[in-house]
Amino acid sequence: MSVATQSRPAMPRWWILAAGIGILLIQMAVPGYMISDRAALLKNGREITIKTVPIDPRSLFRGDYVILRYDISRIDLAGFDAPEDIREGERLNAVITPAGEGEWKAVSLSRDWPQAVANSDAVLTGHVASVYGASGSRTARMRYGIESYFVPEGEGKKLEDMVRERALSVIVAVGEDGRAAIKGLVMDGQRIYDEPLF
Amino acid sequence: MARYVEKALSDVARWAENGWIEGEGLAAIRADLVSRRSRFGLPHIFGLLGAVLLMLSALTFVAANWEEIPRLVRVAMLAGALFVSYAIVVRLYLTDHEPFGQAALLVGNGIYGASIMLVAQMYHIDGNPPDAVLTWALGVALCAAAFRASAIWVLAFALFCLWSGWVTSDTNQVQWVFPFVVFAMAVLAWWIRFTGARHLIALATTVWVVMLPFLRNGDFFPYQSLTIGAIVAGIGAAIMLARPQGDTVIDRSAPLALMYGYAVAFCGLFNLQFIDNDPTTGQFALYAVLALALSLGVLAVGRERGRGMALWVAYLGFSVEVTGIYFKTVGTLIGTSFFFFTVGAVVIFLAWLGVKLRKAQYAEAVQ
Numbered sequence: 055m056s057v058a059t060q061s062r063p064a065m066p067r068w069w070i071l072a073a074g075i076g077i078l079l080i081q082m083a084v085p086g087y088m089i090s091d092r093a094a095l096l097k098n099g100r101e102i103t104i105k106t107v108p109i110d111p112r113s114l115f116r117g118d119y120v121i122l123r124y125d126i127s128r129i130d131l132a133g134f135d136a137p138e139d140i141r142e143g144e145r146l147n148a149v150i151t152p153a154g155e156g157e158w159k160a161v162s163l164s165r166d167w168p169q170a171v172a173n174s175d176a177v178l179t180g181h182v183a184s185v186y187g188a189s190g191s192r193t194a195r196m197r198y199g200i201e202s203y204f205v206p207e208g209e210g211k212k213l214e215d216m217v218r219e220r221a222l223s224v225i226v227a228v229g230e231d232g233r234a235a236i237k238g239l240v241m242d243g244q245r246i247y248d249e250p251l252f
Numbered sequence: 253m254a255r256y257v258e259k260a261l262s263d264v265a266r267w268a269e270n271g272w273i274e275g276e277g278l279a280a281i282r283a284d285l286v287s288r289r290s291r292f293g294l295p296h297i298f299g300l301l302g303a304v305l306l307m308l309s310a311l312t313f314v315a316a317n318w319e320e321i322p323r324l325v326r327v328a329m330l331a332g333a334l335f336v337s338y339a340i341v342v343r344l345y346l347t348d349h350e351p352f353g354q355a356a357l358l359v360g361n362g363i364y365g366a367s368i369m370l371v372a373q374m375y376h377i378d379g380n381p382p383d384a385v386l387t388w389a390l391g392v393a394l395c396a397a398a399f400r401a402s403a404i405w406v407l408a409f410a411l412f413c414l415w416s417g418w419v420t421s422d423t424n425q426v427q428w429v430f431p432f433v434v435f436a437m438a439v440l441a442w443w444i445r446f447t448g449a450r451h452l453i454a455l456a457t458t459v460w461v462v463m464l465p466f467l468r469n470g471d472f473f474p475y476q477s478l479t480i481g482a483i484v485a486g487i488g489a490a491i492m493l494a495r496p497q498g499d500t501v502i503d504r505s506a507p508l509a510l511m512y513g514y515a516v517a518f519c520g521l522f523n524l525q526f527i528d529n530d531p532t533t534g535q536f537a538l539y540a541v542l543a544l545a546l547s548l549g550v551l552a553v554g555r556e557r558g559r560g561m562a563l564w565v566a567y568l569g570f571s572v573e574v575t576g577i578y579f580k581t582v583g584t585l586i587g588t589s590f591f592f593f594t595v596g597a598v599v600i601f602l603a604w605l606g607v608k609l610r611k612a613q614y615a616e617a618v619q
Contacts, residue, residue, distance in 0.1 A: 065400065067346060073398035074342035081364040081391050082331050085371045089327065092375040119373075143423030181380055202378035236376045 099227030135162035179232030296351035307362025481517025
């Protein structure tokens with residue numbers, strides 16, 4: 055493949071300047087929007103605390119992070135209130151209900167926004183990461199966007215060791231549209247990490 | 253193109269020395285050739301490679317390792333890096349250093365992608381990773397349009413392909429939106445006059461079509477890819493044979509249609525013979541003959557019109573087919589041996605026919 059282009063009119067000076075400024079602003083606005091959107095969710099979302107178990111992977115492009123596992127992520131579909139034909143990658147709304155100290159249980163999955171949700175319950179929007187098992191005993195694994203927690207290099211293993219004998223929970227901010235964001239970590243009832251807004 | 257121009261320039265110099273062309277004609281030919289010379293020399297290619305490395309360094313930079321720095325400062329650092337790279341881009345473009353300007357653009361777009369990922373890390377945003385790639389790709393495509401930069405087009409196209417591949421492997425379903433994305437990128441390539449894009453577009457489309465039968469909801473079977481590929485290759489071959497001297501966009505795309513159409517059709521036939529279904533011996537023989545005939549046909553057209561790449565792809569297809577048949581028929585030794593004998597005899601006959609035809613044509617040209 056050649057990188058050569060055929061002869062074409064040169065760009066005028068004003069165009070080069072406008073293109074530079076325009077593209078710079080757009081490419082700054084995208085991460086800017088991500089930040090303000092997330093800050094709003096952390097600030098305004100309803101706080102719920104969910105128990106979790108961290109495991110420690112590492113990725114080249116993402117540095118150290120722990121994967122957080124939740125009870126509400128694995129859903130046994132047998133007799134569960136969910137669409138028949140769940141597909142991998144699809145977006146679903148999960149209704150979760152408190153089941154003891156820091157424990158939550160999923161009670162339904164639906165494509166449309168659930169009607170009549172009890173005040174104590176919360177709705178999380180997630181993606182179906184995988185569906186496995188024979189028909190009749192299928193299990194769905196959901197991702198709600200609160201499964202990764204980035205930590206400084208080397209801290210992932212430390213956190214995992216620390217948690218081995220203690221209970222770790224995540225404080226999650228849940229927006230009215232079902233989106234969820236990690237707001238802080240709680241260990242043995244003590245808030246050990248708070249997510250600053252900026 | 254670059255090689256052709258250099259070769260033509262040396263030929264022209266030789267013809268001028270012999271006095272076959274001179275004066276205005278010579279000057280016009282030289283001017284035309286020089287105007288077609290690539291503006292990308294070796295230093296520019298090095299510049300682009302260096303930019304790719306800088307881009308990778310930005311992407312592998314990990315937000316968690318700067319935990320000590322307040323978030324706002326980190327965001328300001330990203331914005332600053334982006335600002336500096338675009339300032340350099342504008343300066344290089346204004347001083348007429350466009351190839352190096354494109355290298356700087358590559359760095360800027362790398363920083364743009366890195367800032368999406370770094371912000372995601374800082375805020376533990378763990379949505380759908382392909383969405384982040386798509387956001388990146390859209391920003392890069394916009395930049396390619398604004399600066400009419402071919403190198404940035406390539407980055408955007410690669411990101412769209414990465415996005416599509418990721419979504420497809422996550423969902424295991426046909427992503428119907430991808431052809432539209434490719435079409436939009438083709439329009440963009442045409443608008444920025446980036447001819448090298450054609451291969452990438454054709455390659456991505458080929459892979460997409462070839463993958464169709466393997467995906468869960470692809471009610472799309474090898475017959476369809478065989479038909480589509482054969483039609484595309486046929487159109488390409490017809491244009492190449494009918495208009496040997498043509499030099500429009502259509503004429504320049506015809507060899508690509510031949511080559512990639514052939515690849516799609518061949519994959520369809522290969523699938524029918526060896527992967528997806530269990531053909532009867534008669535069907536298998538029919539598909540095998542079709543695959544070999546198709547390969548030889550593309551070889552013939554490619555040779556006739558001096559298309560090296562189509563030739564190599566057809567050679568590859570031919571070899572794969574013959575190897576496939578060998579493995580399929582191994583054990584039925586007489587059958588295999590008879591088969592190779594037949595193919596060998598046919599190919600030699602074609603070679604003899606080709607030589608005859610060429611001799612006749614040569615005689616005509618000299619007269």
